[in-house]
Amino acid sequence: MVQPEKPRSALRIYLDILETVHQEGNTKPTRILYRANLSHDRLIRYISDLVTRGLLEEKQDEETNRYYVLTPAGMNFINELRRAEAFAAGFGISL
């Protein structure tokens, strides 16, 4: 029997968003929406949380299009979370 996939935890979603921005550089919300596989409402909620915590920075280009960049704190958070994820995997714990 095929086991249903476990829903992603909030931490996993944060990590997916941050990694998308890290890999793509200046990233538009639609790109994050597509890569992190989120609904628009949830994306706005998670992104505003990451901006409030200083892990992402919101910017605008000349055509007033919003885009996001990773802050040094965001990069540090990705590394810490990857380390914690690898450590936890040794004991059978997944994000």
Next chain:
Amino acid sequence: MILGVELNSLLNLMSAAVALLVSYYAYKSNRLLGSSLLRYISAGFLLLGVGLAVDGFSQALLGLTPVDVTRFSGLEALVFTVDIVLQVVAYFVFAWGYALGAFGRTRQLESMSAAAAALGATNIRVIRILVFSLTLYLFAQLGIIVLMLFVVVQGVFIYSKSGSTLALTVLSGFILILVAHGILFLSVIYLSADVYIVGTLIQFLGFLSLLYFIYRSSRIGAA
């Protein structure tokens, strides 16, 4: 013999350092991930590290290991009791954490009489200390072996499910520690210092495997 005690002491102190390091990493990871199993892992390795450090320092200062039980006085018996109780509680904490994770989601008598014969059976207090220390040690080791068996079985399930090499490294560490406790148990039954050193050495190899696991997992984060 003194060299043997010094080697045991050194191996136990190095194992204690690794156990405390694992405890710190588990604590740090738990602050991010908030997993109850990591909390138990952190607490278990902290207790184990303290227990092994007490073991290492007491062996260095007193010059005795559990196989020298026939030479124990009140102080040695007390230090030895603290050490073994800490270890049993530590392994119980591991097993409890894994249990929550999994379900929430005749020779002995011979050696005792041999030891009593070695003493000349003259001093009742010394014999009481000997019998108490031996009984405590053997029952504690048996308890640790049962608890570690449970932890290893959980580790096998985790590895077979995830196939992760990190899980395999942790499993190897726990298997080596389990084998080490089996050997330490036998060393006291036979009152053999050589067998005891083999046990501490294998236990140290188990902790080395955990140290390698910490190195590997921290390298992933440093990408």
